[in-house]
Amino acid sequence: MSPTRKKLIIDTDPGIDDAMAILTAMNSEEVEVIGLTTVFGNVYTDTATKNAFKILEVAGKSQIPxxxxxxxxxxxxKKDWVPDFVHGDDGFGNMNFPEVQGVKYPGSAADFLIETVAGQPGEVVVLALGPLTNVALAMQKDPAFAENVGELVILGGAFFVNGNVNPATEANFFGDPEAADFVLSQPAKTRIVGLDITHSCTFTGPExxxxxxxxxxxxxxxxxTAFYLKYHRDSYDMDAVYVHDPAALAVVLRPSLFTWRTGQIRVLTESVARGMSVMDTGLKRWNRPHAWTDRPRVQVAVAVNAKAVTEMLLQRMAL
Incomplete structure (x- = not known):
């Protein structure tokens, strides 16, 4: 193993594009996947866990916790709905694969995150592909977690574009706005890739x-992905899919393919725009303190070499 290989925990709600991202990570020498933590989002949490076991079986990596x-x-x-029209009832496009038996870590996802990061401070990257509930719970339970994690890479938000749940809001931040707002108040080394980027990257139907x-x-x-492609054809009139979760993985693999802007972020927790992400980009010196003032500055991706990202991802998905 390369001494520079990043240790990676993927917090996930699989989900078709989660499966693409996780399996791509398995074919990437830059990272070693050391655990999966599951959360609601594309599917309910118990289904997310079953799907995580299935992905690990496909990868031949069932030893990963x-x-x-x-x-x-x-x-x-309580989570009371999932976007089955995007990912199917089972999260895998209604393929209804036989259930895979796996062994769960005996504690919660938050416990696993805390324990793993504390044991290797500064060395573990957490890639959060779903709502930020598990990450928020870990930060709440262990105040040292935010500083111990090597890097937190978040798929979430829509900063200078419309959302995908409604015009204001992206799905992961909409799924748990309180968690997102709390996480972005904590002093972790954080990068965010939102719809500004993922709607610039596509895989075509033929690909x-x-x-x-x-x-x-x-x-x-x-x-x-056949079901996912049909959703995009029906909803966006395009013979392609947006590359959400795999693009967030690309941030871990090749951050130089992205252009970054640094700022302080709030996530709205009420109003018609609940879940909306708003960044103070620092272009003005404010005369009075406001709700962004004491927030840590985080990096948000604002542009991407989409061709390089999608070519890299497709190549690794086919290995």
């Missing part, structure tokens, strides 16, 4: 169907 996470939001709200028969994972990915 899976820690089941929160079933309710950071504010204690997805072309994965069939390629490498270790290609047929699995080609099968589950």
């Amino acid at each position: 899976v820690a089941e996470g929160a079933h309710d939001t950071f504010a204690g709200i 997805l169907t072309g994965l069939h028969g390629k490498g270790r994972f290609g047929t699995f990915l080609s099968s589950i």
Whole structure:
């Protein structure tokens, strides 16, 4: 193993594009996946855990630990719906694969995050692909977690573009706005990739169907993405899918492919724009303190070499 290989925990709600990201990570020499933590989002949490076991089986990595996470939001709200029209009832495009038996980590996802990061301070990257509930709970339970984590890479937000749940809000921040706002108040080394980037990156229909028969994972990915492609055709009138979760992984693999802006962020927790992410980009010296003033500055991706990102991801998905 390369001494510079990053240790990676993926906090995930699989989900078709989560599966793409996780399996791509398995084919990436830059990272060693040391755990999966599951959360609600694309599916309910118990389904997310089952799907994590399935992904690890496909990858031949069933020894990687899976820690089941929160079933309710950071504010204690019960999750009562999932976007089955995007990912299917099972999260894998209604393929209804046989259930894989796996062994769960005995504690919660937050416990796993705290324990793993504390044991290797500064060395573990957490890639958060779903609502930030597990990360928020870890930060709440262990105030040292934010400073111990090597880097926190978040898929979430829509900063200078419309959302995808409604015009204001991106799905992960909409799923748990209180968690997102809390996490972005903490002093972690944080990078965020939102819809500003992921709507710039696409996999075309022919590229997805072309994965069939390629490498270790290609047929699995080609099968589950058919449903996802149909959703994009119906909702966006495009023969392609937006690259959300894999683009966030690309931040871990090749951050130089992205252009960054630094600022302080609030996530709205009430109003018609609940879940909206608003960044103070620092272009003005304010005369009076405001709700952003004491926030840590984080990096938000504002541009991307989309061709390089999608070519890298597709190549690794087909290995």
